[in-house]
Amino acid sequence: MENGRIYLDHAATTPVDPDVVEAMLPFLTSEFGNPSSIYYRGRQARRALDEARDAVAQAIGAQSPREIIFTGGGSEADNLALKGVAWAYRDRGRHIVTTAIEHHAVLRAAKSLGDQGFDVTYVRPDAHGIVAPEAVREAIRDDTILISVMHANNETGTLQPIREIAAIARERGIVFHTDAVQTVGHLPVDVSELGCDLLSLAAHKFYGPKGVGALYVRRSVSLAPLIHGGGQEQERRAGTENVAGIVGMAKALELSAVDRPQRLEKIRRLRDRLEAGILSAIEGARLNGHPHERLPGHLNVTFDGIEGESLLLNLDMQGIEASSGSACTSGSIEASHVLLAMGLDRKAALGSIRFSLGKRNTIEEIDRVLEVLPPLVERLRNTRISPGF
Numbered sequence: 001m002e003n004g005r006i007y008l009d010h011a012a013t014t015p016v017d018p019d020v021v022e023a024m025l026p027f028l029t030s031e032f033g034n035p036s037s038i039y040y041r042g043r044q045a046r047r048a049l050d051e052a053r054d055a056v057a058q059a060i061g062a063q064s065p066r067e068i069i070f071t072g073g074g075s076e077a078d079n080l081a082l083k084g085v086a087w088a089y090r091d092r093g094r095h096i097v098t099t100a101i102e103h104h105a106v107l108r109a110a111k112s113l114g115d116q117g118f119d120v121t122y123v124r125p126d127a128h129g130i131v132a133p134e135a136v137r138e139a140i141r142d143d144t145i146l147i148s149v150m151h152a153n154n155e156t157g158t159l160q161p162i163r164e165i166a167a168i169a170r171e172r173g174i175v176f177h178t179d180a181v182q183t184v185g186h187l188p189v190d191v192s193e194l195g196c197d198l199l200s201l202a203a204h205k206f207y208g209p210k211g212v213g214a215l216y217v218r219r220s221v222s223l224a225p226l227i228h229g230g231g232q233e234q235e236r237r238a239g240t241e242n243v244a245g246i247v248g249m250a251k252a253l254e255l256s257a258v259d260r261p262q263r264l265e266k267i268r269r270l271r272d273r274l275e276a277g278i279l280s281a282i283e284g285a286r287l288n289g290h291p292h293e294r295l296p297g298h299l300n301v302t303f304d305g306i307e308g309e310s311l312l313l314n315l316d317m318q319g320i321e322a323s324s325g326s327a328c329t330s331g332s333i334e335a336s337h338v339l340l341a342m343g344l345d346r347k348a349a350l351g352s353i354r355f356s357l358g359k360r361n362t363i364e365e366i367d368r369v370l371e372v373l374p375p376l377v378e379r380l381r382n383t384r385i386s387p388g389f
């Protein structure tokens with residue numbers, strides 16, 4: 001509990017680890033050189049960048065550091081993957097397969113490609129939020145050039161059968177991308193084991209800084225750049241590199257491997273305690289997502305007869321920070337596209353909230369939530385102020 005507040009929104013972002021800050025500091029102060037400069041200070045920055053690239057490549061099982069492109073976060077990595085592959089392969093075909101539950105960074109990149117003459121098929125998940133490999137196979141056409149399916153969903157934490165889907169893509173000679181922004185730095189992720197051609201990651205999801213990420217691109221895959229300018233990142237992403245951020249990301253990734261099994265087990269135990277406590281104490285509370293094929297820190301729950309946003313605001317007043325997949329667009333609240341795709345109706349989707357736990361959460365914090373939540377839900381149910389709830 002920091003500042004008396006309980007943070008349960010680690011899927012949105014995480015606090016930067018103090019060791020990560022320490023690793024970054026020299027590159028924000030004395031070691032400020034531009035990696036493209038040929039004098040000493042430039043060479044020092046270049047060396048730090050090279051070491052970070054090696055570390056990221058190794059951490060995800062890439063064959064070569066040249067397969068890593070540093071980006072300004074997960075959204076940029078997703079956009080580069082989709083648009084970069086679509087533009088590079090457009091003479092072979094104009095069809096893309098993705099899913100209805102992707103993050104908006106993929107969905108809206110796909111939509112923009114749709115506006116540019118590409119055809120996009122959105123495969124739907126089952127009621128647990130799992131995308132069946134066979135459904136992906138059925139969506140493939142002769143002109144399919146790219147398949148993009150996320151590794152784990154950010155709202156429910158549900159894990160997708162990526163190996164099977166990647167194998168189908170490979171069998172058909174189609175480039176396969178996975179958005180692993182929620183899994184890298186948490187689960188062990190190995191690109192050869194998964195069989196993906198491209199993979200997105202973002203540092204701020206695993207105790208690194210915001211605004212820095214990477215796209216893994218298998219050597220054999222062609223990619224058109226989104227940002228033109230200098231020759232950085234092998235001419236695939238122009239612009240002076242975010243040296244401090246990249247060094248921080250590599251450090252955070254290195255730290256994520258330390259005591260991983262114990263950390264994941266601790267988080268899972270706390271999440272299971274929260275889940276069991278909520279489902280047993282609150283009638284009309286239902287779990288969204290797969291019961292066990294799920295990231296250990298995620299818990300997405302529908303509370304019947306409740307408006308999720310009101311519950312979040314009330315939890316905030318009690319010092320508890322969680323989130324929902326709903327988005328506020330032009331004054332009205334839009335239900336989560338993920339929960340709707342899983343078959344929830346609009347009311348149930350709007351009545352859902354996500355708790356996502358991290359390594360610093362404690363049993364006392366979970367018990368505090370379990371003390372606050374049931375009477376709060378009860379009170380909100382008894383004071384339904386919004387029409388339709």
Ligand SMILES: Cc1ncc(COP(=O)(O)O)c(C=O)c1O
Binds near residue numbers: 152204
């Ligand atoms: C699955 C997934 N993809 C992409 C992103 C976007 O990453 P960023 O916020 O670093 O741009 C997020 C962030 O929430 C995410 O959860």
